[in-house]
Amino acid sequence: MDGVHRAGVPGVYAEVRDAGRTWSGASGVADVRTGRPVTPDMRHRVGSVTKTFTAAAVMQQVEQGRIRLDAPIGGYLPRLVPGERGKKITVRMLLNHTSGIPDYIPYAFPSLQGFPSRPDVSAKSLDDNRFRQFRPAELIEMGLAAPPVGEPGGPEGVYSNTNYLLLGQLLEQVTGTTAEEYITRNVIERAGLRHTGFPTGPRIEGPHSRMYEALYGLIDAPRDYSVYNMSWTGTGAALVSTMEDLNRFYGKLLDGKIVNRSSLAQMQRTLPVRALDGSTIEYGLGLHKVTVQGCGTFWGHDGTVWGAGTMSLTRADGKRQMSVAINLQRWNTRDSSGMPQHHAIDDALLALYRQAMCDSGSPAGTETASQVSAFVP
Template identity: 85%
Template sequence: MDGVHRAGVPGVFAEVRDAGRTWRGASGVADVDTGRPVGPGMRQRVGSITKTFTAAAVMQQVERGRIDLDAPIGGYLPRLVPGERGRKITVRMLLNHTSGIPDYIRYAFPSLQAFPSGAASKSLDDNRFRQFRPAELIEMGLAAPPAGEPGATPGVYSNTNYLLLGQLLEQVTGATAEEYITRNVIERAGLRHTAFPTGPRIKGPHSRMYEALHGVIDPPRDYSVYNMSWVMTGAGLVSTMEDLNRFYGKLLDGGVVTRSSLAQMQRTVPVVALDGSTIEYGLGLHKVETEGCGTFWGHDGTVWGAGTTSLTRADGKRRMSVAINLMRWNEPDASGKPQHHPIDDALATLHRQAMCGDGDPRTKAVPRLSPSLP
């Protein structure tokens, strides 16, 4: 973690569990102006790690017979996904990103399309306190050119899918998706510091969250106060590293969904992540194979200024959750493509050490799945 801080991240904190032992630590600062140190128990906007919670909630409704994984989404949400698309796209395709529905982020934040010009950050500032409706974001995704044919692989990672799943949960449970996930996933897993935000500020101890937007914002700007309505059931949760390790341990042990539901969640397909790499993705779960220390399951997440990775080994004994308070640090080259940065190598070393007990610098970093530049 000191290496990640030295490479340029203001603050990094983590928890690692291994066969009953727990290690927590932090390096750097939570506030670059005051020098306030970062702490291992701080709360974090965990971004697309939220997708595992949403997927688990959907699987609970599958267990109760209220949702059919292979039923068309148009049968549940005919107004949101009408016509042929609604008939072809199934609930499973939303969960594993093979729906062909593109991401709405670049349409909700239109100035991002100006990258790498200085105007690219305008939408971030304009939307700090905007209250988005899920339906308007879903409409943006559905109105955009399709990312592929429904059911085709590789799938294409899209936040639109998980906003639709949030609307599906509301349709079949009669509660808001956030209320249902809180009662039936967060509370069932015994998490004490995990919640959907009810306003733009994070409750409890947390770090400031700095966004560089690939060099467009220099120095990086604090976006820790933000209305997360633009991505709630896709990436809205606030949590701690302790809670994330507990959650994935419970999930893989059958404590959140049944074993048969977990088996469905672990059926992977190739999916193109937002960094352009192809990964193995199940139903709200990312599969990571390591050299010599086993298969891990989990997710990562980024929002403006905050990045988190949480992975648990298949046997549940080794768990790691790592948080950082700087995002999109890679400045572009002459062609506009983000360049490699020492932070990338430092994070790869930290992830390897947290997962396997060694810090092989040749190990690639876990792909970034959650909201990023299109």
């Protein structure tokens, strides 16, 4: 972790568990202005790790017979997804990103459209939306209005936050309460998490770090976005948690304590999905599979929001767990063609992940290295 800090990340904090033993630590600062240090127990915006919580909530409703995985979403949400699209896209396709519905983020943040090729891309939208209150239906409409990224049910998926906002609306429809309330009662509380929840305002409650966004060199020096209205991402990426809570959650999920074994098996049926950074990941129903050479198969999720990155992975046998938080995002600068360039932080993070997942001596292959080091927004 000191290496990650030295490479340029202001603060990094983590918890690693191995066969009943727990290690936690932190390196660097939570505030570059005051020098306040980061601590292992800080709360953090965990981004798309939220998707596993949402997927688990949907699977609970599948177990109760209120949702059918292979039923068309239009049968549940005819106003949101009308017509042929609503008939072709199933709940499963939303969960594993094979719906063909594109991500709404470039339309909610229009100054980011066309990255990296457009020369006038800027951070203006990040500041414009800091306190904006989005409605889920408004964001979903943006995604549905954009050109499809594939045919529903294709052999490969395309990662899209729109899918998980639709799943939030599905939960609301079948449970009669908000998705956030349902997930809190039936996933977060069931797992015994004490420091995890959906934010009720733009500020994080409890001890936390500032969260610095560089936007590939467009923001110099990186700007603090820890105060932000998270309605722009909702049931896709809005959760706040701690690294201890994330390890506890994934441990209980993979042990069949949040959903039953049959549901877990469905969640672990993976296919290739193109992530927002262009890499290909093995994705199930809200779970990301990472196979590390000489170390085993891990399940979990990663995520980013403005200024905050998280990686949480648990080995298939449940005995080895890693959750890591960093308070700087999109640190890579761009070349003359606009493409992000390799940075020392990339290597330092990979070294941290290798040691946390496998101890220092176990190698990771090239393909695995890219999987583990790529945060999925």
